[in-house]
Amino acid sequence: EVRIEQSGAEAKKPGESLKISCKGSGITFSTYWVAWVRQVPGKGLEWMGMIFVDYSESKYSPSFQGHVTFSADKSTNTAHLQWTSLKASDSATYYCARSAVTESSTSSYSYYRMDVWGNGTAVTVSS
Amino acid sequence: SSELTQDPAVSVALGATVTITCQGDSLNNDYASWYQQRPGQAPKMVMFDVDMRPSGIPRRFSGSRSGNVASLTITGAQAEDEADYYCHSGDSKSYQYVFGPGTKLTVL
Numbered sequence: 058e059v060r061i062e063q064s065g066a067e068a069k070k071p072g073e074s075l076k077i078s079c080k081g082s083g084i085t086f087s088t089y090w091v092a093w094v095r096q097v098p099g100k101g102l103e104w105m106g107m108i109f110v111d112y113s114e115s116k117y118s119p120s121f122q123g124h125v126t127f128s129a130d131k132s133t134n135t136a137h138l139q140w141t142s143l144k145a146s147d148s149a150t151y152y153c154a155r156s157a158v159t160e161s162s163t164s165s166y167s168y169y170r171m172d173v174w175g176n177g178t179a180v181t182v183s184s
Numbered sequence: 185s186s187e188l189t190q191d192p193a194v195s196v197a198l199g200a201t202v203t204i205t206c207q208g209d210s211l212n213n214d215y216a217s218w219y220q221q222r223p224g225q226a227p228k229m230v231m232f233d234v235d236m237r238p239s240g241i242p243r244r245f246s247g248s249r250s251g252n253v254a255s256l257t258i259t260g261a262q263a264e265d266e267a268d269y270y271c272h273s274g275d276s277k278s279y280q281y282v283f284g285p286g287t288k289l290t291v292l
Binding site: 094101102103104107116118119152154159164165166167168169170171172174175176177 | 213282
């Protein structure tokens with residue numbers, strides 16, 4: 058079965074650190090990017106960025122740069138999202154998704170898509 | 185600008201056809217992908233590379249593109265199609281992507 062397993066819900070206090078995980082099962086993250094997506098309750102999806110698992114090369118949305126860190130372990134087919142100091146505004150559900158790429162045959166552009174999604178990790182930050 | 189715009193809400197009669205659109209500058213050079221999110225569930229990809237349907241997505245879903253507008257069409261909408269739909273696009277050279285604000289589809 059092809060699926061992505063995400064770690065369980067977390068309840069933290071402001072200022073605490075947190076690392077959540079995203080593990081591929083029946084699929085490989087090798088040669089793929091893994092994207093992270095935030096969804097605040099009742100709101101839309103926000104693309105946080107992505108990490109190329111083979112090289113642990115990360116690309117961050119400006120909205121999240123400097124506040125979160127992506128990491129990956131190719132040997133365990135796992136990606137991680139980490140905070141060193143949580144804020145109440147970080148309360149949300151965080152999804153990871155494998156990001157596949159189609160290389161254009163007629164231009165220098167590439168086309169990304171998120172083809173397999175995890176079920177999300179709910180993070181609650183409250184004092 | 186990397187922003188995408190979508191109609192906040194659209195409704196369609198059961199069995200009728202509906203088109204959800206997504207507009208943005210990035211769509212001039214990028215192919216949008218589309219995601220369906222039912223209440224309480226994770227998003228699911230329903231279209232990519234303009235008009236490619238992932239395995240398992242019904243044929244009533246189709247995609248198209250014209251200039252800076254991407255469209256997702258459901259021909260013969262079913263009750264289970266009621267969901268939020270998000271487009272996703274960006275710039276592959278800068279690796280910066282965004283989601284549209286989402287369209288809430290109601291099937292009447």
